[in-house]
Amino acid sequence: MARLLIADDDPGFLVSLSIALRREGHEVHAAENSEEALNLLDKHPVDCMLIDIRLGPLLGVELAEWARLRKPDLPVIFISAYAFSDLESRIRRITDLPILEKPFEVEKVNQILSEPVHLRD
DSSP, X not given: OOEEEEEOSOHHHHHXXXXXXXXXXXXXXXXXXXXXXXXXXXXXXXXXXXXXXXXXXXXXXXXXXXXXXXXXXXXXEEEESSOOGGGHHHHHHHBOSOOEESSOOHHHHHHHHHSOOOBOO
C-alpha cells in the first residue's frame, strides 16, 4: 500500500479520510495547513500527496509547487469542495491525475493509486 500525505483545512474531513485510508492499509500523514504539510513532507517519505485546492495559508496549488521542488517526482491528487476553474491551468501543469470533488469514495483514491502516474514538470 501507499504512504500518503493529506493536506486539508477541514478537520472533520481530514480525520475521516485519514481513518478510511488507513483502514485500506495505507500509511497516512495528515496536515491541516500547508506549513504543517511541508514539515511532514520533510520528515516522512511519501508516495503521493492529496491536497485540498483551497488550503491555507497557501493555495493547494502553491503547496504542490513547493512540494514538487523538494520531491520532483511526487504525484499529487487535488481534492476540492469548491469551484476551481480559475486554478485549472496551474493544476494541469502539476498533474494529469483526476481532481476529486468532495464527497468522494475512498475506492476512487485506491483506483488512482493503482494506475500508472504521469508526472508534469
